[in-house]
Amino acid sequence: MASCPEAYSPHATSKALNRYIEDYREFCAERGENPEKPYSGKFLIRIGPELHKNLAIQARKNSTSLNAWVTEALSKAVKDSPLH
Incomplete structure (x- = not known):
């Protein structure tokens, strides 16, 4: 200081x-x-029940939480986007 x-x-x-x-x-x-x-790190999205179910299944198959699975998927999407 x-x-x-x-x-x-x-x-x-x-x-x-x-x-x-x-x-x-x-x-x-x-x-x-x-x-x-600053961003809080939280946001709410609205998706259909079928997509919600499929995301939860994918997360379970990967032995992770839905939040962690979606975070990883979004991180990959941003990394692969031309804006990054």
């Missing part, structure tokens, strides 16, 4: 972080941009 001497206690750290966040928001506003927001 040598570069941020005011952040030696949790309260001071929080105060400094809030100041930096506000500076970032002002910077974005000056540029006419929206601040980048």
Whole structure:
């Protein structure tokens, strides 16, 4: 924390972080941009019951959870896409 001497206690750290966040928001506003927001890592999708069933079967066949199986499938799709 040598570069941020005011952040030696949790309260001071929080105060400094809030100041930096506000500076970032002002910077974005000056540029006419929206601040980048972190993603939570969760999203809800709606699929048909048959696809849901088939995904669950595939996950079970691979001895993994549905979440892990879908995460792997999506990761592969992104990796293989021309945008990556």
